[in-house]
Amino acid sequence: LFSTDGLAQYVDPSNYGDPMEAVRTFAAEIEENQIKLESTIGGGEFAEVFKGFYDGSAVAVKRLKQGSSLKAMDDFISEASIMGQFKHANVIQLKGVVTTTRPMMIVTEFMEGGSLDSFLKEQKGKLTTLQLIGMIRGVASGMAYLSAINFIHRDLAARNILVGENMICKVSDFGLSRELEEDDPDSEYQTQGGKIPIRWTAPEAIRYRKFSSASDVWSFGIVVWETMSFGERPYWDWSNFQVMDRVEGGYRLPVPVKCPKIVHSVMMDCWDQDRTQRPRFEEILKRLDNLIRTPEMLHDELVCYTSAVSADFTKLNTIGEWLKSLHMEQYNANFKTAGYKDLTQVTCLK
Numbered sequence: 001l002f003s004t005d006g007l008a009q010y011v012d013p014s015n016y017g018d019p020m021e022a023v024r025t026f027a028a029e030i031e032e033n034q035i036k037l038e039s040t041i042g043g044g045e046f047a048e049v050f051k052g053f054y055d056g057s058a059v060a061v062k063r064l065k066q067g068s069s070l071k072a073m074d075d076f077i078s079e080a081s082i083m084g085q086f087k088h089a090n091v092i093q094l095k096g097v098v099t100t101t102r103p104m105m106i107v108t109e110f111m112e113g114g115s116l117d118s119f120l121k122e123q124k125g126k127l128t129t130l131q132l133i134g135m136i137r138g139v140a141s142g143m144a145y146l147s148a149i150n151f152i153h154r155d156l157a158a159r160n161i162l163v164g165e166n167m168i169c170k171v172s173d174f175g176l177s178r179e180l181e182e183d184d185p186d187s188e189y190q191t192q193g194g195k196i197p198i199r200w201t202a203p204e205a206i207r208y209r210k211f212s213s214a215s216d217v218w219s220f221g222i223v224v225w226e227t228m229s230f231g232e233r234p235y236w237d238w239s240n241f242q243v244m245d246r247v248e249g250g251y252r253l254p255v256p257v258k259c260p261k262i263v264h265s266v267m268m269d270c271w272d273q274d275r276t277q278r279p280r281f282e283e284i285l286k287r288l289d290n291l292i293r294t295p296e297m298l299h300d301e302l303v304c305y306t307s308a309v310s311a312d313f314t315k316l317n318t319i320g321e322w323l324k325s326l327h328m329e330q331y332n333a334n335f336k337t338a339g340y341k342d343l344t345q346v347t348c349l350k
């Protein structure tokens, strides 16, 4: 199954009928005695997560709890079948699975920074805007890849992003079964039994379970807000009902402290009520790359400054002269390196 851009399209494991056949197709079987478990690093309702070693490198191991239901086993296996189809620098890399012996395990590369939400809380105030945008850009790149192969995540949130060396961010948690704890405030039972993390989910997905890459874009906007807020909880202590009610009424999360307005405008576009109007991940990636390439666009004070300074255009013929009059010709050089037109040639509209 190949799409126009040559990327193999994601195959839903349930197409294979037997989950065990799917996992044999997409994941390497590892012998349990080759894995050394070192310490517990996380856990949920169905599985525990360990740091360990396999084949000479550090790994993360998700181990299914003994006595899990058949459905929990199928969901566990299907996550490996899904991950085994992905290969991208910003998507967690599967190393292999243990399925022929019990307990079953999923083995991935080890991400030393842990989950993005806890990383941000630990780093509060210590990261520059540019570093935060670099992390967000990685998530956008991973999501652009996943949406290009028609994979819909459904649970994109900072808690499901992992941080590696050099603060590289990778999309994780592809479980069909939501690892949302029963008592997890983010889980909200929906009529069909699926749990939905309300404050990260697009209105149309909450209202009538219309999940799509466009609803993943909405969730991505929430992840951007979480990142620029150093791990603040979206909508703070509002109840899930208040979130649904107020968002339906048009409320949107505000600009986080010290967050450039241009970054908040990306979030606002992701939160368009009309999912067809939301940007695609490809477009978001380009907008973030432009911000990273021209960091001065991140200085709101500059934007206010230029709008505040009233230049007398009648005496100036080109934008280059205007920049010169503001002693900002340096920005013209930056714009040129960023691939924009040479502003000294661009005449001012009279």
Ligand SMILES: CCCCn1c(-c2ccccc2C)cn2c3c(=O)[nH]c(=O)n(C)c3nc12
Pocket (backbone or CB within 6 Å): 041, 042, 049, 059, 060, 061, 062, 079, 092, 106, 107, 108, 109, 110, 111, 112, 113, 114, 115, 159, 160, 161, 162, 172, 173, 174
């Ligand atoms: C949000 C992911 C939760 C489970 N998980 C996984 C993971 C995710 C999906 C399938 C299998 C595994 C082992 C890797 N890692 C890691 C990791 O590499 N490094 C970490 O520090 N933590 C806390 C992890 N937690 C996980």
